[in-house]
Amino acid sequence: MLEITNAQRAEVLTQALPYIQKYNGKIVVVKYGGNAMINDELKQQVMEDVVLLHLIGVKVVLVHGGGPEMTETLKKIGKESVFCDGLRVTDKETAEVALMVLAGKINKNLVNLLQAKGGKAIGISGIDGHMIDCEMKDEKLGYVGKIKKVDVSPVTDLLEQGYIPVVSTVGCDKKGNVYNINADTAAAHIAGEMKASRLITLTDIAGIMKNKDDADSLIRKVDLNDIEDLIAQGVITGGMIPKVECCIDAIKCGVHKVIILDGRVPHAILIETLTDEGAGTMVVSDLKKNAGF
Amino acid sequence: MLEITNAQRAEVLTQALPYIQKYNGKIVVVKYGGNAMINDELKQQVMEDVVLLHLIGVKVVLVHGGGPEMTETLKKIGKESVFCDGLRVTDKETAEVALMVLAGKINKNLVNLLQAKGGKAIGISGIDGHMIDCEMKDEKLGYVGKIKKVDVSPVTDLLEQGYIPVVSTVGCDKKGNVYNINADTAAAHIAGEMKASRLITLTDIAGIMKNKDDADSLIRKVDLNDIEDLIAQGVITGGMIPKVECCIDAIKCGVHKVIILDGRVPHAILIETLTDEGAGTMVVSDLKKNAGF
Amino acid sequence: MLEITNAQRAEVLTQALPYIQKYNGKIVVVKYGGNAMINDELKQQVMEDVVLLHLIGVKVVLVHGGGPEMTETLKKIGKESVFCDGLRVTDKETAEVALMVLAGKINKNLVNLLQAKGGKAIGISGIDGHMIDCEMKDEKLGYVGKIKKVDVSPVTDLLEQGYIPVVSTVGCDKKGNVYNINADTAAAHIAGEMKASRLITLTDIAGIMKNKDDADSLIRKVDLNDIEDLIAQGVITGGMIPKVECCIDAIKCGVHKVIILDGRVPHAILIETLTDEGAGTMVVSDLKKNAGF
Amino acid sequence: MLEITNAQRAEVLTQALPYIQKYNGKIVVVKYGGNAMINDELKQQVMEDVVLLHLIGVKVVLVHGGGPEMTETLKKIGKESVFCDGLRVTDKETAEVALMVLAGKINKNLVNLLQAKGGKAIGISGIDGHMIDCEMKDEKLGYVGKIKKVDVSPVTDLLEQGYIPVVSTVGCDKKGNVYNINADTAAAHIAGEMKASRLITLTDIAGIMKNKDDADSLIRKVDLNDIEDLIAQGVITGGMIPKVECCIDAIKCGVHKVIILDGRVPHAILIETLTDEGAGTMVVSDLKKNAGF
């Protein structure tokens, strides 16, 4: 398909050299979701990207949710989903389905796929090692978790032993209750706690756009302090608002840069990290503008 | 409930001293199943036993299946179970339910319970780190796995970092297929590969009995070489035969002793390990009779 | 003697679980003396308690003196003991007897007893590794040591390699002189220097009592700041005063809690640490009241 | 120059994935010489290739000689080169020039170039750590070294600390004499002693060719046992014979495969290692044909 000579391949590889050096030994948290999780070809490419980053010495952590599959499974078992303020009301049975779908099916399938690409992965959840400690966000919503504390040692322990950690976003409390948690929030907390160099959030849009119908209006880089204005101006709207708020939290917790990345683009992660092409929108903090990588 | 003075408690603790010393630093694989997994009080006690062993320096690994819950979930989603030679025919969808129930629901619930008792646990499956490599046992049965190779490094890596590994018995192959595997077989393979000191199999019977209606006829200790005779004599029958065959395999692979333990007895694991009372039936190899612990 | 079923034993063990977790990895210095050192049955029990704590992951250090045996040996060799202000005047010959009795006979006998219970112990003195650096307290008293500096590295080195350190309380100076030192003081210094979680002082009384003839008047917990009042009120008197002053010093140096424990009670150490029963009197600092363990 | 989109770049990178995995953690010794050492553009590319291999987890060792520059320097200082049987007669002064040119100028320039590409390199010679122990090959030739023993610990020590070792091929004896050694021989000895996965020898020809004037007659793979025939048949001739003999020695010492690689091809090393295209001639041992990597 790609008619490139081996000489050209070698040249491409050496042109990636400065990028490989830049990311070597750095922590990159990838929040995996949306189309890139549904379309099988895109999924394969994300797996390749993650394994490649891991091999060139990046400490990649893959964090995933799985909304659509949960809905589907709940339907299968004849459990009707009730929503309140746009959030799924989560009773004990629903929380258990979250465990089954997120920590069971999706998590292990991702581990399997990464390993088919040659990676060595271990899938865990926010329950393992009591990693994500939660409480109820709102009693009306049941077991929808608000994160109280994240202890990333299970993730760093796995990285240290050479595994790619794959994290499903369910949490727990001291009494042993299970909570469903928003994957964007969880990824932001984990990246923040790890002081990651990058949090890459795969979404189904090109990034933050001045005019959402004009692909050319993509904002390549936005400062933390300008985001409030963008919301006020109606540039950032709807479901993008909570996503962007997670980015802000992550940066405030110590993540260097957050990328809202178009998961519909093949190998978007590699293009973002190993080429000179910025993909999606990068959120940075004013204070860190000059802080290099 | 238990009217015991603290002076007596102290005495009980010091009487456990030689047993604690004997097990310190040793590997004990617990195959968890049956009644002890269903009855909530027994479940709590198994968790306490495992956490206590872990705390006194035993390297405990908890291996679990989950047959009854799988049947229940399959029923819920309206999938009829087909059996062939007593084994569930496992198509892709059933294998996925195995992932959900075993690697998702049961695995994380066990992790949660261990942690509620103060342990630090991480739950994995045979897919993580490509730990249990499988192939089809019989094409008719679909994704019922025959174990080809076990790589216990994910388990030993977790033990090394101070976690209690909880292993759900699903496996995979190089192509990324998921297999349901018999939990007794998986536990025997893991224990064998780790050269465990003990494989403790929790069951719903008192052990191997000369006369199954007479509790007093329990055989306390049986040699590997005498088991064939016991089968021929009809002492070991039915579902006990494959269980006992797993014990034999484990011992041949290097496990020192295997205990078929009555999971219906409260704290059976502690009684077996930390008191002078042998519980259940111990299977040993002739060659190792004098090999001490 | 103790008619307890194995089921009850298992229950006792699991009830100790939270206490075992609480003490796991913590440093506990036991000052061993008094009746518990003379009565053979009590001695055996202290050894069992220390070995058990060691096995469940507590870093136990056993510190001992040996006043009565010194007197006896001095008598045997026909050396009369001269006292001055209640302290034994210690000439060179007496200091050498201290070496023989404390660092030789008692120290090695304790090591021997701990090992008979399954522990792995090494006995050292304040001279080894120049651990306890002394000067004369008062020229009139001769080689009665006032501690100038404690370097606990020999103790931590032994703990790190898995031994139970047994420390006899003789010290030295740079010129090579040998000093006899008060065991309570030495234990307090060692515990303080190690920032121990607990200093447990075995004595021959029930603890600090409001009315020393009324066992029920035992003060379970006393704050550092209230001790002066208790001395002023005559509640703490006589030989108890210097003991309590050592406790104060230890807490000021960083020990979390000090327990004055009745060594005449069988397994007093285990009762104190692994049951809900407070034994003896606990001395705490106001500032640490809420500091948890 | 290369009109390739970033999407294509990403695809090229992921296509390199299986090769990267294959070489990860392996030892590759590169014998650097010939045109690739003279032509500046080729030199830059070799440096890029080495740094890239290092970054993707290959343990690369760069071994170099420097014949032409030696001749030039000798000429500059007015020292005439005398040859005997095609080898330069090496008196003390000539040996010192070898030190200056090889261990000084060329070695440090290579370190400098690797570092300009982002690598972290340390340049040593066979004298450092008494790595290459020599004796005279032939008295007539003076200080032309015959290798008696190679101690690769300086190289492995540097690899362990994350440096790219650059080795200049001068040796020494116990009396402190300095020897000039053939770079092919030295590289073969070092690779053999390290049990390297690959020894890559950069030369100025396409490889072993059936007909040296016909590029299409290149022999892609040749077995150790067939080489003698090829020499007898006049296929391998002249300066190629000693080169090939070094390959044989290396394989006999434990190197898995030796590649005679055309250093005139840009990025020949990357093409050989990270693409499906075999470049040059691979020498393997019959015994290892099926031994995988």
Added chain:
Amino acid sequence: MLEITNAQRAEVLTQALPYIQKYNGKIVVVKYGGNAMINDELKQQVMEDVVLLHLIGVKVVLVHGGGPEMTETLKKIGKESVFCDGLRVTDKETAEVALMVLAGKINKNLVNLLQAKGGKAIGISGIDGHMIDCEMKDEKLGYVGKIKKVDVSPVTDLLEQGYIPVVSTVGCDKKGNVYNINADTAAAHIAGEMKASRLITLTDIAGIMKNKDDADSLIRKVDLNDIEDLIAQGVITGGMIPKVECCIDAIKCGVHKVIILDGRVPHAILIETLTDEGAGTMVVSDLKKNAGF
């Protein structure tokens, strides 16, 4: 006293260079006894020698007995010494005196002296870590120990942490009995178990002499196989026989060379190890004659 210029001092130091290199990292066990233990000046010199060896990287272990002081202390407490076949009959009380004198007084005094010379020492006995396991040699003799097994891990643990181990030769059995053991035998067992490079035995004679009244008849080096002849010829007689038998045992267990050294010579240890002068008699094994150091 010694009129040597600093220039000469420097020369002496550099002349010691090859000897320092030879002993660097090697294990040397010094059996300390006889005159060198009684004469105060010689004692100081032995301490200096041991500390110097330790500082230049030798792993020195000091093993001591203390016969004369034991006799003296027994006399002091009015206990009459009974001998049987030349060995002291050792009842429980005598064994306890051994503890006091050897493990208490002498051991700690040696530690003190080494530390006064700048060493960092820890004194232990054969009881610590259950290092020397004994049984009765002969019931008539009481607690005179015959060594059953030596576990040198306490000694190697202390060496590893940078201490000079000082070992007093009392042993124990599993029941907690204390045994007095011959120091030569103990030193030979320890050196053998450690595969020491040297066992140096300090005695009160010049070495093995052909004619014991003629200092010039000293045998500098003797082979294991020739010793029997020397005993038959009456060259080795009396108390020298058991000493030499210990040497033989040590060499058979793996000690490279044993030196019977004249402890009456100032700094005999340094002269033996760091100069070209052989002091005393070296016992070697034929098989090892050519085995270098």
Added chain:
Amino acid sequence: MLEITNAQRAEVLTQALPYIQKYNGKIVVVKYGGNAMINDELKQQVMEDVVLLHLIGVKVVLVHGGGPEMTETLKKIGKESVFCDGLRVTDKETAEVALMVLAGKINKNLVNLLQAKGGKAIGISGIDGHMIDCEMKDEKLGYVGKIKKVDVSPVTDLLEQGYIPVVSTVGCDKKGNVYNINADTAAAHIAGEMKASRLITLTDIAGIMKNKDDADSLIRKVDLNDIEDLIAQGVITGGMIPKVECCIDAIKCGVHKVIILDGRVPHAILIETLTDEGAGTMVVSDLKKNAGF
């Protein structure tokens, strides 16, 4: 030559004990140059001194320049040296000669000599590991380096693995240019960056002298603050001024003491470090006067 008995040798060795202890584990940087680098006997002695210090546990780093040999080689190749303000104008070709002479010939010869004395050395330059980062001091002078930053990790890495690092004083910049740097300055920077205990500078004078024609007027110890006065008074003049300024820089960067040592005295380094005789002039800082070693 030296008529000293072995008994005296032993005494000399033990008298060095306190000095050996003082220097054990400390960092000593030796700036090697002048006569001691030209006279062969003195050279051998410096090598012995360095190897001996290394063996007794000192972390010695040997830093060298090589002015006279550079001039000689430049002359040989017919390159005329141009000087400007007393500094050699260094064009590209001259910088390359610096590489050849310093990093090639001299560096490897020193490594060779140290190894002939039994040391294990590795020679590196300021280019290796990009250790000495430079820029031009003055455009007129060409590649005469002004040190911008020193990264001593190559030196500490080598020390950690037991090698004696030998450093030739050429530097580099990010573009790959090579710089010739003043050896005194480089040694001061390296010692300062390492917070060395001692910087020993070998020179051809006795030290700082009040009257340079009167050997007895040597100033044994001088404070940092008094040096300016000494320059003003004309006591420190000419080439001594930049040397002394390097000393000041080193001390300001954290070196404890700097010694200007007479390299013409045999074994001057050992006399300075291991005897009571101060050799040369010691420069100290007022603030550190009481800071002990």
